[in-house]
Amino acid sequence: MKYKLLLVICLVSAFAKAQDYFFSKYAPFDQEIPTPEAFLGYPIGEQHTRHDLIVAYLEKLAQVSPRATIASYGKTHENRKLVMLTISTEGNLSNLPSIKKQHLAFVDTAEKETNYDEVPIFIQLGYNVHGNEPSSSEAALLTAYTLVASQHPEIKKYRENSIIFLDPTINPDGRDRHTQWANSFKGSPLVSDNIDAEHTEMWPRGRTNHYWFDLNRDWLLAINPESRGKLDWYHEWYPNVVTDFHEMGTNSTHFFEPMLPIGSENPIMPKENYEDLNNLFAPYFSSALDEIGSFYFTKEAFDGTYPGYGSSYPDLQGALALLFEQASSRGHLQDTDYGTISFPFTIRNQYTSGMATVKASVENKGALRKYQQDFFNSAVGSAERSRSAKAKFDQATAYEFGDPKDKNRTKAFIDKLLKHRIKSYKKGDGRYVVPVLQPQKRMVQSFFETYKKYRDSVYYDASAWSVSNFYNMKHKALSATSSLGQEVLSTDDIATVTPVSKTNYAYLVDYNDYNAPALLHHLQSNGIKVATAFKPFTAKTTAGNIDFNYGTLMIPVSRQDENSQEVFDILREAQEKFQVPVYATNTGFSLKGVDLGSRNLQAIETPKPLMIIGDGTSSYEAGEVWHLLDTRVGMPLTKVLMSNFNRVALGDYNTLIMVSGNYSSLSKGDKERLRNWLEEGNTLITIANATSWAVNAEIVKEKLIKKEKDSTELKSREPYVDAGPNRGKQRVGGAIFEVDLDLTHPLGFGYTTDKLPVYKNNNVWLQPSNNEYNTVAQYTENPHIDGFISDENLNDYMKKSASLVVSRVGRGRVILFADNPNFRGSWYGTNKLFLNAIFFGSLID
Template identity: 45%
Template sequence: MKKSLLFVFAFLVSISLVFSQEEYYFPGETFKNNVPSPSDFLGYEIGEWHTRYDLIVKYFEKLDELSPMAELIVIGQSHELRPKVILTISNESNMNSLEEIRLKQVQLADPRAEMPDISEMPSIIHLGYGVHGNEPSSAEAAMLTAYWLLASESDLAKNLLDNAVVHIDPTLNPDGRDRHSLWANSNKGFPPVADPADREHNEAWPRGRTNHYWFDLNRDWLPLAHPETQSKVEWYHEWYPNVTTDFHEMGTNSTYFFEPTKPYGSENPVVPRKNYDDINVRFAKYFEKYMNEIKSLYWTKEVFDNSYPGYGSTYPDIQGGLGLVFETASSRGHVQESQRGEITFAFTIRNHVVNSLATMEAALDNREYMNEYLREFFDTALSEARSSSVKNYLFGDQYDPNRNVLFVKFLMDHQIEVYENTADKTVGGVEYKAGQSWIVPTEQPQYRMVRTMFEYVGEFADSVFYDASAWTMAAAYGMPFAENGGGSRGELVESIDFESHAFPEGDAYAYLIDWSDYYAPKFLYHAQKEGIHVEQVNRPFTSETHEGPVDFPAGTLMIPMGFQQKSNEEVLASLEKVARETHQKVYATNTGLNLKGIDLGSNLVGALEMPKVLMPVGNGVSSYDAGAIWYLTDNQLGMPITKVDTDALGRINLFDYNTVILPAGNYSGLSDRFVEHFKDWVSRGGTVISIGSASLWLQREGITKEKPVEIEDLPDDPKELPFADRRNFEGAKAVGGSIYMAELDLTHPIAYGYQRNTLPVYRNTSIFIQPSQNKYLTPVRYADEPYLGGYISDTNLERLKESSSIIISPSGGGRVIHFFDNPVFRGTWFGTNKLLFNAIFFGNQMD
């Protein structure tokens, strides 16, 4: 009896909470009683807890089950196998004609197709939430918005169901969201603690912002490094939404931001002015109205970036839609003190709910206008292409077939048309071979994305950047390319895959693998893992192989069959398997006497040690850099590395490892005892790979003794400026992300596998170190005129010209390999990844 009374009491409390919640989020609204609210389903008010991602999905599944106006689909999954879902909502008639509506929208986005009748076409609205896992209010708003659409009795809801198709993505980053939700819920007090110093408001490293590999998915719409964004962009191109939202959180002491963003300085150079000058202004009036109604403070135009194409609010702008970024003050937990009083989780959610509704109303009112703009966007893309002096791009790397495949696939994922090149062509001293190079015509609907991939941006309306100021993806892939390269255009590439190679038959003296291919390092690791003894030939040579004479560069792998611990049959079976899995061509030779160059038994040929890598992570370490390194070793090498929290390093015996990677960060908190152990390990032969600012710690500890570039600020740096100018002036001194041409010493092991002595590199640090005093140990330095694209001040460019990209610093019997440019930026700098791989596999040869 007592249990029954308690149950009834809890039920009545639940009803009252639901009522008060609906009044808070949707004052004055009435709702159908056949659709459960989120609080009905979850058993608590929205804002009372951080809802786990699986419960969000289950709520959407319930809406799909109960309403013929809702359909939930799974478009992919996260690294941790959480489903990526889209909930589509419209009236029954539209839902029954969903594929027809989708095909018409795709037709509208194709300027070469017949123009459909837009008068009856619905508005396609994509409400995207939760790309940053520890900005959790938007995913809660997603549930409330879905509920409102299906249950509200309002005229606006009915009109939206009749005249729009609304796609709701509750969380682009499920893994990060659950990491943060667990933290916030586990550390919640009863009552909740508003003190900003409380543990609830201060997540442990790496925090929930990023995905499984600590990657910021709001930068991944362009590089497409991760499955969450890969599936999202694939879905996006199936629909070409008219409007796409991107909801975020910012500092607790802020208010609310909606677009327009900062005029000119934060706008993308390929997006038509109409997007910024007209459409953004139209929509902003709706956000203003809705925020005024709830009397919530807001601001516009000051900061936030729409220039980098990889944002969820910028990519749609380059696809004929409108991308919109929103930022609310964050409670970073359930309630937190701010300069305006306590900010509650519910308050942050409500801000995003009202702007979700405002976005839908604006899209509905501008339905035909936005559909006309979608066609106009792609029409003008073709006309701009016709008037451009650049008619095509020719690209391809004859030495690295698998990197070619990766880049062609990447372009096709962005719906860029790629054609085969059927004739040999030499442009700018670079050979583009038929069958190993491709042509991208500029006159195609995705002309603006073609520019994004191949153009270097060098003119800027501002000198302070929220993020990267350069994003030329052909440079990121290290891909040789030429404007107007000509060539003979063949067939449109419909699909492309990695080449399969027949394994040589019969017995052999040795097997040879050219290190030039991107996946050669993966082959090496897995061959070693299989117990195969592998050596490296450190000079170029020509060998008589089963396919006749073949020229091999320095760095070529050699498997001598006379020095294997396994039987010939076991070695051959393993070799064939690993070669097939890593898409490598294996050459057989029956002699160690080469036709040219050194022989296979030369003293310049040596055994390769299998890497055993440790990487510190945790407080002080850049989670972005550490995550990118982890992602690459996992996904491109299939090689595990040991990640050790900085607080636990004192318990580690470094002599169990031969390589330590130090991501950018501040290591000053390491104990004196560990530092002494580290110095001893390095001096006894250890290899340290240092990224960016980690080198400064090595300098302070006396492990390395390199010298900074000393160039004073140029005369245009005034002695006095107004206080209000400080942010812009000092911010302009940062190197936030730009691209430079480096020159490689192709004889050095760091450059093994590269066939050209120039390579675009990416820099996002203002650390400038002079070349090594040892003339042999600066294997990567900058060209005389290194600038390719992105913002850099005149003073910093002069410093850069006097500095080095990579230095090797001997330290006792060991060495430090300094990377002052970022070889792993956002996981897709395939052109420079291999520099890091070379450091991992050949580090002990580099000094």
């Protein structure tokens, strides 16, 4: 208790000295430049600073000092500015275009520059990618002030020898969500009790962005505007060092790299990065933290296996990316096992590590520049594979890909290649080629190679990320390439379609296209009646004889409430917006297969979806559904808190979506209402753990595969220290598997091949249905495509289970996804399974 009291007294005493607590060692300061405290009206750490005030302060620095400039690189979903403050000497900033040119010469594999020590080093300090890890953005204000205003010889040296790019808040939407919460519940005096509301945010919390995406997983996938803007900035500047500041559990200390060893057996990241450079920088961090008496640890946690973190993506761009994790006060003052931890204390550790990063970068700029040059030269100078998983990839010089039957999905995939500056070339007939030997070779490997061998079995995040599988983008490795053809520089003309001509009879929409569900929604929201084909056919159209697949959409002109011209105008508007192939026909008589008046063309009911959110549910999965329907389909989605579910008039909706979560708070009456609603003919869609809930709650009569317990079986004795890793390897943290899909089922409409990659990050093992027609997707005999899975999970569970099952409840049905078809907004390959569940669920007999 004495220790606790002493610690509080010391913290209060330090806080009373205002900002001297942070940066007195860098005095004197330019008196013409306002401190953060003078500008904000309160000392840093006294409360959480809103993003608009953070931006305003940085704009003030750029206004009053010739040593700083500021620019915006984008906006968030909620229209908050994303900004970058550039700091150096006045001379360097006025000469920045020339310095930039010299810097990029080390990235250009055609150049052979060797003046490594003569060009200022490029440092990018990035803060607050997780909105409720707020200490780093406060540290960003202190760092910006120090680097701009300090007249200390050491800081002058930093400005002279570096260009520092400071991004104060990577996730402004999430930060402001948390800032509002923490400031609203702040007590006076401060309340350190862990259970106080200040320290326990409500769902969905501030970690994520507007659509509840974790932006620290989005560097590779580039779904959100925050990441897309940052990537455009990144590939313009190619910094040498990049920081990634985070917070972790309150009872921890402070972490800096080295991390855990990379889990891949043969990482694509150069060994010089994760061993030599990290070990070069670590003494700077330990020395700086020792000086202020802070405790820390290294090597025991986190890993850089997944290339989509802020602390790993730059490593694949010739930079040194550095992760920092600070124990969080989760508010302004909170109890820990070692006394209380204050917000100013957490800020000081982040500030100290950031300044140590600048020091280490400047003092090792020659080594960093040469490393970046060698990194890119090695990408184009050798055909050796550093991370090959399959023999067929060992000698690959290029990858050929493309789906001529789905140009919008192909377009989306190429957009992702371009976002990462991966060069691709148009081959013709809807096919494209990506050569391996190019400056972005490591990104080519990340997109196309799969991996099954690991030196570890427990991962901080996903162990599979082959982006081509995310997009169900079939591809083949080429051992040799002739002329590459024309380089793809834009996606503008990849999915353009011929405008449909007018007819008074019927229109046919190619449902193979990724954007077809969005076009369907556009038509339905404008009152157009649409049918879908349960059997294929060949029709005579105004564009010639065309083969149409399962799921083809048919718009019968004479059956509409609108006249033929109004129908045509609505359809043309939809086609222009979504660029989906649409054909006009003047006859219902098919050349082959069913005619347009057949009972095998059934009218599609307009979906009215509802999704349960709130405490107990996965905000990630809920956000993925919301994002998909909002941004790609344009479909309104009603989101209801679980605590309000008993107030919902279920009869107003025909589709209910349940993502992973704990639904134990739903009462017996809630379950009964749900069953009654289903029996009336409606559709419930469950994802991953919600599927387990539906089975265990006996909403459906399906079963889960569970291991038989043998009470007589004695387990062998194991060391206590191995308990975590041994149990952790039984968790499916994120890997890719192959399923066999029933293309004739409404949920399979629009797919053209029956083998489909799916993403699994759970241990939901769904038994195939007893009804022989209701197992829509089942794992294949050898399902493992990419990522880690234990032999037990693979052989005893996965190979015996189903990925997608439909279960009848009265006149309704439950569509059970064992996997997540919308993972991180990037699974273009399985999005249509989920959208088919929404649009065609009512048609499943």
